[in-house]
Amino acid sequence: MSVRTRVAPSPTGDPHVGTAYVALFNHVFARSRGGQFILRIEDTDQQRSSSASETAITEALRWAGLDWDEGPDVGGEFGPYRQSERLALYRRHADELVASGGAFPCFCPRERLDELRRRQQANRETPRYDGHCRNLDPAESRDRVVSGETHVVRLDVPETGVCQFSDEIRGAIEIPWQQVDMQILVKSDGFPTYHLAAVVDDHLMGITHILRGEEWLSSMPKHRLIYDRFGWSLPSHYHLPLLRNADGSKVSKRRNPTGLNYYRRIGYLPEALRNYLALMGWSMPDEREIFSTEEMTAAFDSDRLTTGGPVFDLAKLDWLNGQYIRSMATDEFMRRVADWAINRENLAALAPLVQQRTERLVDLLPQVDYLLGDRATLDEDDFAPLRLDADDCLRVLDHIGRRLDAQDAWDRDALQAAIRSLADAMDIPTRDFLAPLFVAVAGRTVALPLFDSMAYLGRDMVRSRLASALTALGGVSKKKAKRLERDYADLQIDET
Numbered sequence: 434m435s436v437r438t439r440v441a442p443s444p445t446g447d448p449h450v451g452t453a454y455v456a457l458f459n460h461v462f463a464r465s466r467g468g469q470f471i472l473r474i475e476d477t478d479q480q481r482s483s484s485a486s487e488t489a490i491t492e493a494l495r496w497a498g499l500d501w502d503e504g505p506d507v508g509g510e511f512g513p514y515r516q517s518e519r520l521a522l523y524r525r526h527a528d529e530l531v532a533s534g535g536a537f538p539c540f541c542p543r544e545r546l547d548e549l550r551r552r553q554q555a556n557r558e559t560p561r562y563d564g565h566c567r568n569l570d571p572a573e574s575r576d577r578v579v580s581g582e583t584h585v586v587r588l589d590v591p592e593t594g595v596c597q598f599s600d601e602i603r604g605a606i607e608i609p610w611q612q613v614d615m616q617i618l619v620k621s622d623g624f625p626t627y628h629l630a631a632v633v634d635d636h637l638m639g640i641t642h643i644l645r646g647e648e649w650l651s652s653m654p655k656h657r658l659i660y661d662r663f664g665w666s667l668p669s670h671y672h673l674p675l676l677r678n679a680d681g682s683k684v685s686k687r688r689n690p691t692g693l694n695y696y697r698r699i700g701y702l703p704e705a706l707r708n709y710l711a712l713m714g715w716s717m718p719d720e721r722e723i724f725s726t727e728e729m730t731a732a733f734d735s736d737r738l739t740t741g742g743p744v745f746d747l748a749k750l751d752w753l754n755g756q757y758i759r760s761m762a763t764d765e766f767m768r769r770v771a772d773w774a775i776n777r778e779n780l781a782a783l784a785p786l787v788q789q790r791t792e793r794l795v796d797l798l799p800q801v802d803y804l805l806g807d808r809a810t811l812d813e814d815d816f817a818p819l820r821l822d823a824d825d826c827l828r829v830l831d832h833i834g835r836r837l838d839a840q841d842a843w844d845r846d847a848l849q850a851a852i853r854s855l856a857d858a859m860d861i862p863t864r865d866f867l868a869p870l871f872v873a874v875a876g877r878t879v880a881l882p883l884f885d886s887m888a889y890l891g892r893d894m895v896r897s898r899l900a901s902a903l904t905a906l907g908g909v910s911k912k913k914a915k916r917l918e919r920d921y922a923d924l925q926i927d928e929t
């Protein structure tokens with residue numbers, strides 16, 4: 434049987450560097466064995482999924498050089514590859530599980546579930562559904578479903594014993610069934626949850642090897658049950674180590690740039706990024722650090738996958754990127770610079786901002802330095818001349834960051850409306866409010882129009898500039914972050 438792997442991002446936000454990391458390993462694994470690599474879009478969360486996010490993710494993965502053999506945009510014989518187009522399949526499989534007793538309809542109202550969780554937490558038990566609706570008479574529950582009563586479908590999980598499975602990187606693993614919740618497989622809106630949809634799809638799409646983030650390890654018992662109940666064989670699983678900060682915590686957008694578009698905008702080369710991501714979970718047999726994805730594919734041996742928490746270290750990526758840049762032919766280097774930013778498309782976006790402000794062409798460069806390049810490194814003194822003191826600057830920038838994380842539309846007018854209404858809610862005059870944002874975004878108080886600048890830079894770049902401005906202002910400890918989060922919530926900002 435031919436090897437088939439997949440990456441299955443949920444289109445619920447900006448393309449994440451972790452998706453490229455997982456995609457890389459699935460890509461290399463399939464290619465090293467002459468198999469296929471598939472892109473599946475897991476958009477069963479109706480509220481949070483968007484086609485804009487799907488497009489951004491596919492574009493970013495393409496930029497990263499991780500092309501797929503089958504997927505929503507290229508087709509393939511196992512399609513459709515977007516879960517929202519496969520709902521009838523999940524429904525049919527859920528019905529089958531209910532009919533065979535592997536799952537059951539659950540009618541419990543929210544209040545009962547909340548009460549159950551409160552009791553379990555008070556008794557220091559693992560929160561877990563107690564099986565109440567599993568004990569209903571099957572005929573009665575069928576009637577209630579047929580009469581249209583609101584319900585979910587839950588997986589029936591044993592009360593005792595242990596689930597055994599093996600992870601190809603970690604070996605045999607046992608998890609007591611008592612720790613496994615009776616997972617919801619179909620939500621009350623009729624949409625499947627990830628667990629049902631992913632297992633059904635992995636089976637129907639003929640996926641033979643699943644390489645995914647370590648955070649999914651604890652879902653294995655549920656998945657194993659679903660495979661077993663359908664009588665399907667379990668693909669081989671490899672849970673890759675999570676990307677971590679130096680202190681061992683999982684990389685998060687508040688601490689590290691996690692958006693793939695940040696890496697693209699800053700000017701990391703896709704091949705250097707792939708090399709770097711490869712080092713996060715694997716090593717070459719000769720331990721050399723610089724290698725192409727083709728070399729990795731030729732030498733790939735899954736026994737060399739590691740479990741250790743790799744530290745996501747941007748200084749190392751800088752070094753690696755420099756190695757790639759310096760070893761390039763000049764022509765190639767020029768082509769890359771043009772691909773990166775010095776091109777017509779970027780000029781077209783900048784021209785309307787600068788043309789009317791330019792007397793001599795040379796005046797152009799100091800105007801756009803912070804848009805094409807990095808902005809100046811900041812320290813607290815940069816905020817000293819402003820009317821708000823350092824504490825208020827920090828509060829303002831923190832709240833702007835929170836507001837922008839919830840901001841979908843990223844154009845000048847939408848950004849302006851969002852930020853101005855935040856200034857009103859915080860009751861700070863707009864001019865004073867915008868000054869620290871100017872410094873954070875442009876590195877100075879006099880620059881091209883702020884909201885145009887932010888629109889041009891994009892979400893990932895703005896987020897990373899806000900983060901470094903917060904650091905310059907003394908940083909945000911965990912405790913402070915909690916307080917700021919509360920303060921922000923108290924403002925009751927309308928984020929629509």
Ligand code: GLU
Nearest residue numbers: 441442443475631645649
């Ligand atoms: N949709 C899941 C995610 O976003 C996929 C997990 C898996 O690979 O099974 O990470």
